[in-house]
Amino acid sequence: MSDVRVTMRALLDASGGVDAAIEQANEANVGGLGEESSIYGHERLARSVAGFGDAWKYGVSVLLRDATGLRDALSDSAKTYAETENVNVDRLMSSGE
Numbered sequence: 001m002s003d004v005r006v007t008m009r010a011l012l013d014a015s016g017g018v019d020a021a022i023e024q025a026n027e028a029n030v031g032g033l034g035e036e037s038s039i040y041g042h043e044r045l046a047r048s049v050a051g052f053g054d055a056w057k058y059g060v061s062v063l064l065r066d067a068t069g070l071r072d073a074l075s076d077s078a079k080t081y082a083e084t085e086n087v088n089v090d091r092l093m094s095s096g097e
Contacts, residue, residue: 026064
């Protein structure tokens with residue numbers, strides 16, 4: 001017998017927390033950085049800022065992809081544990097009849 005204990009509520013709460021973080025990250029927007037060089041007063045600075053914005057967006061997209069996978073894995077784990085628990089309860093109930 002294993003000493004591992006799983007709390008489905010904790011898995012679901014973690015999944016919900018990751019989902020909330022994903023939503024917040026999706027709402028944050030760095031688009032348009034460096035597009036208007038007149039705002040920065042210098043063309044090279046505008047290009048540098050635009051390059052930073054592009055790198056930032058790429059990094060955020062990778063984090064969001066990974067976070068989405070984590071959220072889905074946590075949710076799937078909770079569902080699997082719940083289904084297993086239901087099967088075990090059904091077996092216990094049917095063996096007592």
